Structures are given as structure tokens and as C-alpha cells.
Amino acid sequence: MKMKLLIIAAIVALFTGCKNEEDFRDVIYFTGTETTPTTKYSIDGPSDIGISISASCKVKNDVTAQVQVRPELVESYNKEYAKNYKPLPKGCYQLSATSLVLAEGKYVSNPLRLSITSVEDFEEGVTYCLPISIVSVEGGLPVLESSRTVYAVINQTIITYATDFGGSGYFAVPFSDDESLQSVPQVTMEARVYVKEFKGSNPFISSIMGIEENFLLRFGDVNIDKNQIQLAGGKFPVTGTLQFETNKWYHVAVTYDGAQIKLYINGELNATTDAPRGPIDLAASKGFYVGYSAGGRQLKGAVSEVRVWTKALSEADIANNICYVDPTSDGLLAYWRCNEGTGKAIKDWSGNGWDVTVTGSVSWTEGVRCPDN
Structure with missing residues (x-):
């Protein structure tokens, strides 16, 4: 009986160990999205916002992430979080790059620049959202799925x-x-x-x-x-x-x-x-x-x-x-x-x-x- 219990305990330990190894594997994600995919900014006018990716470990080789703006995700975000954000108007922003590189030996990439070039088309009191997703990765590390997309929420400060x-x-x-x-x-x-x-x-x-x-x-x-x-x-x-x-x-x-x-x-x-x-x-x-x-x-x-x-x-x-x-x-x-x-x-x-x-x-x-x- 004691031998059976030991065998069962060993099997449980084996599977638990595998699960923990999977849960804690090294990943990349948008910096600052470990607990929430939302980052909030208040702006008075044209502004620059830095966006980077991070890794849960010091990377052994260069890791490159391709990113893409995905305004169609605003609707599902609003439903999930009970918000009424609008997509950031086209023509009022630019991304300085469409890829981010985590250099060998680093935890955090250099940032790309999200530039809000104009607020002329902003409606008073409206909060805007710009989802940016990691769409592909080269370099061996997977993406933390809950942080695959960062939702940049932008308020125009009312004065x-x-x-x-x-x-x-x-x-x-x-x-x-x-x-x-x-x-x-x-x-x-x-x-x-x-x-x-x-x-x-x-x-x-x-x-x-x-x-x-x-x-x-x-x-x-x-x-x-x-x-x-x-x-x-x-x-x-x-x-x-x-x-x-x-x-x-x-x-x-x-x-x-x-x-x-x-x-x-x-x-x-x-x-x-x-x-x-x-x-x-x-x-x-x-x-x-x-x-x-x-x-x-x-x-x-x-x-x-x-x-x-x-x-x-x-x-x-x-x-x-x-x-x-x-x-x-x-x-x-x-x-x-x-x-x-x-x-x-x-x-x-x-x-x-x-x-x-x-x-x-x-x-x-x-x-x-x-x-x-």
C-alpha cells in the first residue's frame, strides 16, 4: 500500500513539474502589460509615446517582434472592460517602426515611437484607444498571450x-x-x-x-x-x-x-x-x-x-x-x-x-x- 502511494505521489509530482515548467517558460510581452494590457496617457497636443517589448529573461540572441496597429480590436475591448473608447482617428498618428528588437543580453528593447501628430480631429471628452499587437516573432521566444496586444488609451486633457x-x-x-x-x-x-x-x-x-x-x-x-x-x-x-x-x-x-x-x-x-x-x-x-x-x-x-x-x-x-x-x-x-x-x-x-x-x-x-x- 505504501509503495502504491509513493508511485502515485511520484506521478503527480512529475505532471506538476511539467505544468510548472510550462507555466514559467520564458516569454516576451509589451513592457508594462504584465498585469493589464492597458497603458494610459493624457496629452495636451501632439505628443510622442514610447512602446517597447520585454522578456522574462536576458535573451541569448536577438529577438525581433513584428507589430501591427489593429483598430478593429477596440470594439471587443470595450465589451470586455465596459468602456466606450473610440479608435484613434486615422491620420493623427504614426509609428516610427513596425518591428522591435530585443538585443542579445538585454531584457528590454529600444522603444519605437508612437507619435500623436495632431489632435484637431479629437472630439471633446472622447477617450481614444489604439491597439498594437505582436503579429510574429523571430528568435525563439514565444509571446505571453495575455500581453500580445497593448491597448494605448489616450485622453486629451481638457483645460x-x-x-x-x-x-x-x-x-x-x-x-x-x-x-x-x-x-x-x-x-x-x-x-x-x-x-x-x-x-x-x-x-x-x-x-x-x-x-x-x-x-x-x-x-x-x-x-x-x-x-x-x-x-x-x-x-x-x-x-x-x-x-x-x-x-x-x-x-x-x-x-x-x-x-x-x-x-x-x-x-x-x-x-x-x-x-x-x-x-x-x-x-x-x-x-x-x-x-x-x-x-x-x-x-x-x-x-x-x-x-x-x-x-x-x-x-x-x-x-x-x-x-x-x-x-x-x-x-x-x-x-x-x-x-x-x-x-x-x-x-x-x-x-x-x-x-x-x-x-x-x-x-x-x-x-x-x-x-x-
């Missing part, structure tokens, strides 16, 4: 204005004029926000947007830190876990789908709670405000890309459209880009007529970048 309330300005939205908004089954509110100073006195509240005691996105309260975000009102508050910093841009969003309230920070889910509260009354008599709620609980800071939706956006929807969204998007109730740069009037880009005027003082922050990293 714009933002509305700075300075702690005394805000705007009211006359949703109460529309009876159809008295019972909204699903809601999303989102904005980019930059706080200069959190409220330092009781009740420590800095309001972002919404309706007091109903559906209000705000920072702080007497029972949470002044720099914690919270969706308050309606008996189902939900508080974020992040301690926000001053003088830093964040994207914040809250969704209600009829069953749960979810808080998102910079496109990622941060907190959630069950909330069987029924439809939201966006036309409530207390009024819908941006930068204000009852008792002078105003925002000392700036906002940009402020939006209200009559549907619950998904995490992918939020993450994919932080800097801009198509104004004709389904369910978009109101959209204030807050990029006027002068005066007190702020346009609603949704086409639904919710143009507003700032009450109190307002200034305009120049050179706001999105993405800002």
Missing part, C-alpha cells in the same frame, strides 16, 4: 474654467416648476469638486448639491468628519470612507436605483447602503441647490461638470465620463459644465432648459485640467 463659489455663492435649480420630477424612481447626481476649506464650525457641513432633508450630497456633519462625504436625507444616509484633502480635484457621484444608494469617488464605488425609500422628489419645496443647503451650509470651493440624471448610472458609466458626457445622453436631466469663465449665468448643456444664475459672489478658476494627473 477649462470652473465655478468658484468662495463660500458665499451658489445656484438654485427650479426643478419645483416641473411636476414630473415629484416622483423619480432612479437618480444620479455627480460633479467635480475642489474644496479650499471645509466648514470649521458646527454643524461642519459643506453642501455640494441636492435637496435638504431629502437627497443631499455634502461634506461633514456633527457625527462624521468635516471632510467625509455623505448622502443625507430620506432616512437612509450613506457616508464615504475617504478623508478628502483640500485644494485637490475629486469627482463625486451618488446613485439611487430604487433599492440601494451608492457613493462613488473618482469613478470607484466607495460606500453603499440598502435604501427602500421609494421615488425621489426632485421638485421638493425645500429646493434643489448646488453649493448650498439650509442654514448657510455653503461650499467654500469650486465645481465643474455638475450633472443630474433620472437613472442610476453604473460604475462604468461614471468612470468613463468624468471629464465630459454627451449632452444628448439618455436620462440626462441637467448638465452644467460651469465653464463660462465670466458673469453669473451658467448654461444647461442637456438642452432641457435648466439654465441658472449664481446667487451671491462667484469667481472663475482658470486652467482647470481634466484629467488632472
Whole structure:
């Protein structure tokens, strides 16, 4: 019996050893794609991006990889990763070569140059993707299949204005004029926000947007830190876990789908709670405000890309459209880009007529970048 067990163990060890040898064989791959095939770049204008291949070992002889642009892969990438990228427009880029050489004794090749030669055909707020694949190899090493294609994701940085309330300005939205908004089954509110100073006195509240005691996105309260975000009102508050910093841009969003309230920070889910509260009354008599709620609980800071939706956006929807969204998007109730740069009037880009005027003082922050990293 003992001999049988030893033989079985030896067979298992033999096959395990073969499998490990296969799993850990030396390979080549696009540099930086070991854990994800995506590399992200933000550009202001024409730019050069370096792309190279790496090996899991110091190569014993020259290894040459032929590469090819494959825009047709964008569609399948979007489906797999829940994105809405577009192929990089033809004529706006060039590759300096169609092959990469890993020289004998090296781990990494010299890079080829992906040149973005023009951004004139870029659409505002659109993120582009350029898949580049290894199509053949000479020199003996196989390709790591999960890294055969690198997806170069390219954002054009938007440089714009933002509305700075300075702690005394805000705007009211006359949703109460529309009876159809008295019972909204699903809601999303989102904005980019930059706080200069959190409220330092009781009740420590800095309001972002919404309706007091109903559906209000705000920072702080007497029972949470002044720099914690919270969706308050309606008996189902939900508080974020992040301690926000001053003088830093964040994207914040809250969704209600009829069953749960979810808080998102910079496109990622941060907190959630069950909330069987029924439809939201966006036309409530207390009024819908941006930068204000009852008792002078105003925002000392700036906002940009402020939006209200009559549907619950998904995490992918939020993450994919932080800097801009198509104004004709389904369910978009109101959209204030807050990029006027002068005066007190702020346009609603949704086409639904919710143009507003700032009450109190307002200034305009120049050179706001999105993405800002």
C-alpha cells in the first residue's frame, strides 16, 4: 500500500513539474502589460509615446517582434472592460517602426515611437484607444498571450474654467416648476469638486448639491468628519470612507436605483447602503441647490461638470465620463459644465432648459485640467 502511494505521489509530482515548467517558460510581452494590457496617457497636443517589448529573461540572441496597429480590436475591448473608447482617428498618428528588437543580453528593447501628430480631429471628452499587437516573432521566444496586444488609451486633457463659489455663492435649480420630477424612481447626481476649506464650525457641513432633508450630497456633519462625504436625507444616509484633502480635484457621484444608494469617488464605488425609500422628489419645496443647503451650509470651493440624471448610472458609466458626457445622453436631466469663465449665468448643456444664475459672489478658476494627473 505504501509503495502504491509513493508511485502515485511520484506521478503527480512529475505532471506538476511539467505544468510548472510550462507555466514559467520564458516569454516576451509589451513592457508594462504584465498585469493589464492597458497603458494610459493624457496629452495636451501632439505628443510622442514610447512602446517597447520585454522578456522574462536576458535573451541569448536577438529577438525581433513584428507589430501591427489593429483598430478593429477596440470594439471587443470595450465589451470586455465596459468602456466606450473610440479608435484613434486615422491620420493623427504614426509609428516610427513596425518591428522591435530585443538585443542579445538585454531584457528590454529600444522603444519605437508612437507619435500623436495632431489632435484637431479629437472630439471633446472622447477617450481614444489604439491597439498594437505582436503579429510574429523571430528568435525563439514565444509571446505571453495575455500581453500580445497593448491597448494605448489616450485622453486629451481638457483645460477649462470652473465655478468658484468662495463660500458665499451658489445656484438654485427650479426643478419645483416641473411636476414630473415629484416622483423619480432612479437618480444620479455627480460633479467635480475642489474644496479650499471645509466648514470649521458646527454643524461642519459643506453642501455640494441636492435637496435638504431629502437627497443631499455634502461634506461633514456633527457625527462624521468635516471632510467625509455623505448622502443625507430620506432616512437612509450613506457616508464615504475617504478623508478628502483640500485644494485637490475629486469627482463625486451618488446613485439611487430604487433599492440601494451608492457613493462613488473618482469613478470607484466607495460606500453603499440598502435604501427602500421609494421615488425621489426632485421638485421638493425645500429646493434643489448646488453649493448650498439650509442654514448657510455653503461650499467654500469650486465645481465643474455638475450633472443630474433620472437613472442610476453604473460604475462604468461614471468612470468613463468624468471629464465630459454627451449632452444628448439618455436620462440626462441637467448638465452644467460651469465653464463660462465670466458673469453669473451658467448654461444647461442637456438642452432641457435648466439654465441658472449664481446667487451671491462667484469667481472663475482658470486652467482647470481634466484629467488632472
